[in-house]
Amino acid sequence: MIIKRLELHNFGVYAGDNKFIFGNSKPIVLVGGMNGRGKTTFLEAVLLALYGANSFAYTESKYRSYLQYLRSFVNKSAEDKICSVELEFEIDNDNKENYVIKRTWDTLSKKTTEEISVFKDGVHNEFLANNWPMFIENILPSALSSFFFFDGEKIAEMAVDSTNIQLKNAIRSMLGITVLDVLSNDILRNLKKVNKDGEDNKTADGVQKLREEKEAAIASLAEIDLKIEKLTHTLVEDNDKLETLHQLYKVKGGDAVEKRQETIQKRAELKAELDAEENRLYELSAVELPLLLVGDLVRDIKLQAADEHAEAIMRQAVLQLEEMLEEFARDYSGDNRSSIDFVNFVKQQTGNSQEEPIYELSDQALFQANNLVEGVLDDANAEAKGIVRAKKKLEKQIGELDSYLSLDINDKELQGIYKKIKKAEQTLVDNQVKMSELEKERSTANSRVIRATSEFSKYVESYLSTAELRDSTDRTIKYSNMALGIIERYQVELQKRKTGVLAETITECYKKLANKKNLIDKVEMDSDTLNMKYISEDGNEIQKDSLSAGEQQLMVIATLWALAICSKKKLPVIIDTPLSRLDSMHRTSLIQTYFPNAGEQTIILSTDTEIDSRYYELMKDNVGDEFTLRYDELTKSTSIEIGYKIGAEL
Numbered sequence: 001m002i003i004k005r006l007e008l009h010n011f012g013v014y015a016g017d018n019k020f021i022f023g024n025s026k027p028i029v030l031v032g033g034m035n036g037r038g039k040t041t042f043l044e045a046v047l048l049a050l051y052g053a054n055s056f057a058y059t060e061s062k063y064r065s066y067l068q069y070l071r072s073f074v075n076k077s078a079e080d081k082i083c084s085v086e087l088e089f090e091i092d093n094d095n096k097e098n099y100v101i102k103r104t105w106d107t108l109s110k111k112t113t114e115e116i117s118v119f120k121d122g123v124h125n126e127f128l129a130n131n132w133p134m135f136i137e138n139i140l141p142s143a144l145s146s147f148f149f150f151d152g153e154k155i156a157e158m159a160v161d162s163t164n165i166q167l168k169n170a171i172r173s174m175l176g177i178t179v180l181d182v183l184s185n186d187i188l189r190n191l192k193k194v195n196k197d198g199e200d201n202k203t204a205d206g207v208q209k210l211r212e213e214k215e216a217a218i219a220s221l222a223e224i225d226l227k228i229e230k231l232t233h234t235l236v237e238d239n240d241k242l243e244t245l246h247q248l249y250k251v252k253g254g255d256a257v258e259k260r261q262e263t264i265q266k267r268a269e270l271k272a273e274l275d276a277e278e279n280r281l282y283e284l285s286a287v288e289l290p291l292l293l294v295g296d297l298v299r300d301i302k303l304q305a306a307d308e309h310a311e312a313i314m315r316q317a318v319l320q321l322e323e324m325l326e327e328f329a330r331d332y333s334g335d336n337r338s339s340i341d342f343v344n345f346v347k348q349q350t351g352n353s354q355e356e357p358i359y360e361l362s363d364q365a366l367f368q369a370n371n372l373v374e375g376v377l378d379d380a381n382a383e384a385k386g387i388v389r390a391k392k393k394l395e396k397q398i399g400e401l402d403s404y405l406s407l408d409i410n411d412k413e414l415q416g417i418y419k420k421i422k423k424a425e426q427t428l429v430d431n432q433v434k435m436s437e438l439e440k441e442r443s444t445a446n447s448r449v450i451r452a453t454s455e456f457s458k459y460v461e462s463y464l465s466t467a468e469l470r471d472s473t474d475r476t477i478k479y480s481n482m483a484l485g486i487i488e489r490y491q492v493e494l495q496k497r498k499t500g501v502l503a504e505t506i507t508e509c510y511k512k513l514a515n516k517k518n519l520i521d522k523v524e525m526d527s528d529t530l531n532m533k534y535i536s537e538d539g540n541e542i543q544k545d546s547l548s549a550g551e552q553q554l555m556v557i558a559t560l561w562a563l564a565i566c567s568k569k570k571l572p573v574i575i576d577t578p579l580s581r582l583d584s585m586h587r588t589s590l591i592q593t594y595f596p597n598a599g600e601q602t603i604i605l606s607t608d609t610e611i612d613s614r615y616y617e618l619m620k621d622n623v624g625d626e627f628t629l630r631y632d633e634l635t636k637s638t639s640i641e642i643g644y645k646i647g648a649e650l
Contacts, residue, residue, distance in 0.1 A: 004088045006086070008084075008086075012075065014637065021625075027599070027601060027624070028596065029601065031628075040151070043057070052066070053066040098120070100118065144569070149574045207456075207459065207460060207481070211456060214449070217451075225442065270398050499525040499530065515585045516551070534547075534555075573603070629641075
């Protein structure tokens with residue numbers, strides 16, 4: 001099943017006509033928008049189109065009637081007060097079949113009426129319109145719809161639900177147990193009526209007596225299960241209370257008392273580092289740093305010495321030039337007046353700039369002066385600044401530790417909190433002991449149920465084998481009890497067989513999602529209670545409370561994924577707020593592993609804080625159609641834009 005189009009008219013926050021058209025072959029459809037823009041409304045629209053009054057969105061809502069629920073969706077600014085939702089989808093059996101289901105209603109009259117029209121392959125089909133609930137139940141039973149269309153916030157709530165009642169109900173629906181329960185109850189109601197109207201004989205009384213004993217045993221087991229459920233909630237509250245007391249103990253300085261010696265040691269280490277930095281500063285002060293105080297003078301000396309050095313070189317050059325001119329005059333008989341004039345000009349120029357030398361530094365001394373100015377002083381300055389920064393940081397850290405050590409701790413108050421902690425710990429232990437006792441009682445009660453069931457079955461079998469042909473009442477009793485026995489045995493075998501497959505599938509799905517792949521080696525499921533156990537590689541049971549909130553949520557998602565797989569239905573998956581309360585690692589796992597494989601079509605309703613630019617890059621290769629829900633504050637309505645906008649673009 002692939003959704004091709006969703007059209008909304010004055011539906012919720014969608015004023016006027018609004019269309020979502022899905023035409024891309026890639027598995028992921030991304031619908032983005034801020035909170036309150038219409039993402040959840042999208043999911044409710046799909047559920048309403050498919051199931052009407054059977055939609056779990058309605059059954060779980062606050063509305064007492066289906067018509068009230070319909071009226072709640074009519075856009076407040078709509079002039080015609082007519083609302084409709086139209087869904088087009090395609091089923092790929094041997095041949096592709098196209099279906100369009102449209103629901104229309106208005107609030108103009110006092111009584112709201114709903115009109116349903118259905119088209120198959122473009123042709124109006126009155127039969128399907130009149131029998132749509134039966135038709136859609138064959139494609140996607142409403143009891144299974146929560147496996148494929150779900151809210152991430154509810155997943156987060158299911159993760160913290162220690163009893164997992166919602167998941168157990170979902171598992172029972174997938175296994176077909178709920179259908180068997182309904183069938184058994186119908187047979188029992190009919191059987192009681194027949195027994196009441198039929199002949200009252202000893203054999204029938206015996207059957208009824210054993211049935212009542214069996215039902216009493218089952219009721220006792222159910223009562224114990226209820227106590228276990230309540231005590232489980234109490235244990236959660238005990239753990240929360242204990243955690244609160246531990247936090248209060250910490251805030252009041254309990255940790256400071258316990259970690260005081262550790263803090264003192266840390267301060268000593270930091271003080272040693274500070275002393276080392278100060279010693280290094282003293283060493284610099286004894287060598288290079290004082291020269292920084294007369295840095296300008298040192299630079300002036302270096303410049304003056306350099307000028308003197310240049311002038312000395314020039315004087316030497318002039319002397320050499322005079323010597324060369326004398327040699328030239330001896331050997332050259334021509335006119336050399338121009339040469340003499342040039343030498344005199346050079347002597348005049350050098351003579352004008354010559355001053356009496358002050359320092360007369362040698363070449364080595366000049367090199368050392370230059371190195372001092374250009375390198376040593378700058379390095380010393382930089383090192384000194386670094387030492388000063390390090391000192392400030394260390395002094396700050398020491399100051400923080402001093403503040404920590406100087407805390408005014410109320411020992412009397414701490415002692416009181418500590419006593420409360422011990423009392424809470426004892427309460428927790430007592431309740432854990434009660435839980436252990438209840439579990440033993442349950443084991444005994446379950447044995448009674450098995451024994452009573454066995455005795456009842458044997459008695460019924462004997463009764464049926466020796467009974468002669470009776471009237472219609474007796475035959476009804478006979479075949480009703482036979483049917484109940486068959487249903488019961490089938491239910492037991494069905495649960496044993498399917499829970500094993502389901503547990504294996506959950507294990508596979510969780511390992512694909514989990515970051516700590518070695519944390520849980522396998523998931524086991526009790527075929528009677530449907531309770532799940534998490535088993536480590538060494539064969540030990542992992543308590544659910546030891547898992548992080550993100551890991552617990554991943555386990556719920558893995559369970560829903562496995563339920564969808566085991567249902568063997570090729571259906572779209574719609575996820576509202578999919579990454580709620582998940583950290584970055586778990587978000588990445590869902591984006592890379594779950595979303596592309598959740599179904600043939602996965603529609604994700606997300607805010608830009610859940611799927612931002614980084615997560616979008618991780619999943620874009622699998623993203624086909626993209627939409628952004630943009631809200632107009634003036635009209636108080638949402639419009640649909642093509643493309644997924646992120647951050648400031650919204």
